[in-house]
Amino acid sequence: MVPNGLMVRKDLDNYKTCDxxxxxxxxxxxxxxxEAGIEKITADCExxxxxxxxxxxxxxxxxxxxxxSDSEGAVEPLQNLLESIAPxxxxxxxxxxxxxxxAHERASNAAAGRGLGRMASHVVNLHWLNPDNKEDQRVRLTTEGRSSRSVDCVIEQVDRAIWSMHGDSSTISEQLDLSKVRAKLSERHSNVLSLVEQHWMLTDRAIEPGEVAEQMAEELGNNARQKALQALDALANKRLVEKLTRSDHKRGKVVSFQPLKGQLPESWRCA
Known part of the structure; x- marks a missing residue:
């Protein structure tokens, strides 16, 4: 409560609440x-x-x-309190x-047997975005409520009582899935993807298979352009790059590839 300004420290073990x-x-x-607790809370509310x-x-x-706690009767004391303070x-x-x-369940689902979900007019759920990764401190926040618009976003605590917003959950989850796909790429596909991203950062334009073949000639060997196109198509199928097609009056149909929006590595976006 101290970081939020709701309490001040008077000395080492002495605190005082604030307005x-x-x-x-x-x-x-x-x-x-x-009964005694409900009466006391009611008096404070009055x-x-x-x-x-x-x-x-x-x-x-x-x-x-x-x-x-798993029975319907567990909510009766809460119901009694709400009725007592209603006026x-x-x-x-x-x-x-x-x-x-x-822990993986929504709060409203976990509490269904106790009736909490039915009693609440608005439910806010918090759970880890990536529970398998203990170093990932991002939290998914979702809401459910009567006559209110639902929220589904990702937040992270950066300091005591200070949170940052990462964006909507669907976008973040998609990025998380793509990160897992990227981690499983073969060495060749990983190198091609890095080249696509580097080319975009340096030139601000998509790269063509011929350019990939030229820069990776030693690695690709014979039929380098065809192998480059196959690798680029594979990356596009995995939704790691975007495939563009245009018509050129001299060259005919021309294909090129660029990173998907928002999918560049974080270190490059900050460069």
Whole structure:
């Protein structure tokens, strides 16, 4: 809360909340959704109508009540709270952490058995974009809501309380898939792809098979132009390059190849 400006440090182990925080219950002095806890939260809401109530997290709030978190009855305490604070125009934000075994599921799906998905007017889901790569810290953010436009984007935390936007999930996922395809290319196809990209960066135009054959003559050997065209077509079929066709009054049909938009290596785009 300190990086967000919601709390200040008075000394080593002493903190103080700042506006607009009016009440904070920590784990050491926490509340649960039992009768006493609901009464206390309701009193705070009555004293601060129109406030935002953040409940973190669902399982910790109901755990002492002995409820099965996978049962329909687990949502009853939350329902009781919402009914109790309804007159005070409170916006309630509930955090729910999926278990590790269900981490791949959307929050609304993981909570379906408990009724949380049905109770929420808006659901925000966060999960790793590439869970198999521990070094990839990008997070996919999706939303579902009533009478609201869904969001599907990729974000990344670059510092405490600071996030950057990478773009929409479909584009990022496509780039991720292409990166995997690129990693599996043969040495020849990889060299041809690098040549296409280098040529584009240096000349700002597409490269023709004859130019590839000329620059890779030693590697391609006999029938270099035909081999270059085959390699370029293979890259186009894998959606790693774009194939262009034009008519020339002297040469007839001319084909050339260029990198797909946004697919140049990051280090080259920043050069």
């Amino acid at each position: 607009p925080v009016v009440k904070l219950y920590t784990r050491e002095h926490g509340l649960h959704l039992d 004293a601060n109508p129109g406030a935002v109530l953040v409940l973190d997290a669902f399982l910790s709030l109901i755990q002492p009540l002995g409820l099965d 005070f125009n409170i916006t309630t934000v509930l955090l729910h952490h999926s278990s590790k075994s269900r």
